[in-house]
Amino acid sequence: MSYIGMIVDTPYPNDIRVRKEAESLVESGKKVVVISPRKKKDLKSEVINGVDVFRIGNNYTNTKKGLLDVFESIFNINFLFFFGIKKALKQFDIQFLHVHDLPLAGTGYFFKPKMKRIILDLHENYPEALKTWFAWKKNPIIKLKNMIFMNPTLWSKKEEKYCEKYDLVVCVVEEMKQKLISNFKIEPQKLVVVSNYEKKEFAQNFLSSERQSIITNKNFSITYVGGLGPHRGLDTVIKAMPQIVKEIPNVKLFLIGKGSKNVEDKLQEMTNELNMEEYVKFVGYRPFKEVSTIMRESNVNIIPHKSNDHTDNTIPHKLFQIMMSKSLLLVSSCKPLKRIVEKYNCGLVFKADDTNDFASKIIMIYANEEEFLFKKENAFDAVMNKGENWEEESKKLLSLYTVL
Known part of the structure; x- marks a missing residue:
């Protein structure tokens, strides 16, 4: 053959x-x-x-x-x-x-x-x-x-x-x-x-809990999982943190993943300049089983990609992974991300590159978290039962x- x-x-x-x-x-x-x-x-x-x-x-x-x-x-x-x-x-x-x-x-x-x-x-x-x-x-x-x-x-x-x-x-x-x-x-x-x-079987990763020390009940957790790079929109998120901290004093942003030294240095410098070291945690790599637990237990998982001709013409695996985790999803308005999330009403969308809109969406989630529970179920239903x-x-x- x-x-x-x-x-x-x-x-x-x-x-x-x-x-x-x-x-x-x-x-x-x-x-x-x-x-x-x-x-x-x-x-x-x-x-x-x-x-x-x-x-x-x-x-x-x-x-x-x-x-x-x-x-x-x-x-x-x-x-x-x-x-x-x-x-x-x-x-x-x-x-x-x-x-x-x-x-x-x-x-x-x-x-x-x-x-x-x-x-x-x-x-x-x-x-x-x-x-x-x-x-x-x-x-x-x-x-x-x-x-x-x-x-x-x-x-x-x-x-x-x-x-x-x-x-x-x-x-x-x-x-x-x-x-x-x-x-x-x-x-x-x-x-x-x-x-x-993602394969449907991937959802099984979220059925069991792995011991982790990142997400706790003490904090309102905003979690990003993936590579760190200029196109990921993490600068937008970090710049939004001072506004968010004023309304959510116990907030923490967790960056799970690695990037090049130049990228990590840039994001760290930005964090330091804004005096956000207490609220932005560069976690680095974690074993995958631990990451799945972190994603599931976070208050909100974010995909804050900048909107450009690169990000508007691709889509990350982690979108569907987060949908399987039954955790709340906040994405930028990149065309493919916005299309999927709005089609199934399975998360929230903020205007890409817009610090103020990101901050307002996070604050809204914090104040009305229970009202968005149905979006988690919609996300899970889309990947398991509606062909995504x-x-x-x-x-x-x-x-x-x-x-x-």
């Missing part, structure tokens, strides 16, 4: 989207090999939940990735993956190449003559993401490198080029599909939306390959 070769520029199985796609295809009877970079202690090959994993290189680091991104930018090829795919083709009968995200699109396209079909899976609006990811970088050399090689205009041209050249393009949200149609005139029939929903889950969404991916 021939294989679907999935190409991903992150260690497998770390990327949730790639893992869910690969495992769903295997469960449907397809054979999948994931070609991914090898970190120092990783096995060169193994089978994980039925998915063959073929790792390439040795001790893949962020520095190596940065250098390879520069080569990709200049030559439209990532040499590590080019030779890695060639090795994989000798071992596996790969007839479909499923390339995850824009940076590997050029490399994957080299193998089109050897494939029945090539599929490009866009996790996000990558060119626009480049405008936000590096906004708080301080190192002048890195800033110069990003300006030259990770230039959004350059990568937008690559996006248009490869969306035209690939046989099919998988988009993460409907907004991304419409953007490709309107900006690049990509034919709608070659675009398929497969979004970042991976079991339903994955059917579109399976149908795509059945047709091919």
Whole structure:
């Protein structure tokens, strides 16, 4: 039986989207090999939940990735993956190449003559993401490198080029599909939306409690879970805290996750300048079982993303995870977040980038928390009973390959 070769520029199985796609295809009877970079202690090959994993290189680091991104930018090829795919083709009968995200699109396209079909899976609006990811970088050399090689205009041209050249393009949200149609005139029939929903079984993580010392009854808890970055809107939240503290003296903002040193320093400096050290807690990483308990027991979980052409064209897994936790949800007005929350009346929405509106929504929740209990039930019902889950969404991916 021939294989679907999935190409991903992150260690497998770390990327949730790639893992869910690969495992769903295997469960449907397809054979999948994931070609991914090898970190120092990783096995060169193994089978994980039925998915063959073929790792390439040795001790893949962020520095190596940065250098390879520069080569990709200049030559439209990532040499590590080019030779890695060639090795994989000798071992596996790969007839479909499923390339995850824009940076590997050029490399994957080299193998089109050897494939029945090539599929490009866009996790996000990558060119626009480049405008936000590096906004708080301080190192002048890195800033110069990003300006030259990770230039959004350059990568937008690559996006248009490869969306035209690939046989099919998988988009993460409907907004991304419409953007490709309107900006690049990509034919709608070659675009398929497969979004970042969670499996229903994920809800089981919230049925048991793990000992944690973060959330207590003493505080009104505002919790953010995820990576820390300029596009996440955490600066909006921190700037709102002085207003919130005046009305809610026992409030605490908990940031669960990590970011680059530049990002963490920027957020910490902002907290210090506002004298909010007592009210803003940089928790860092926590084991996942503990995080699920933290999410469930928090008074409100937030997704405060800034609204721009990056965040308006992607959607985070944690939206659906929070909906499964039966905790109150407050999101910014980014198009996909607002669309889901308003469709099911399953949370509250504040105007993205608006400090005052964020503060007023938090204060309103504090004063009327019991009135919003029905929104928690609506959220849970949407993911478990109304199709906002991976079991339903994955059917579109399976149908795509059945047709091919």
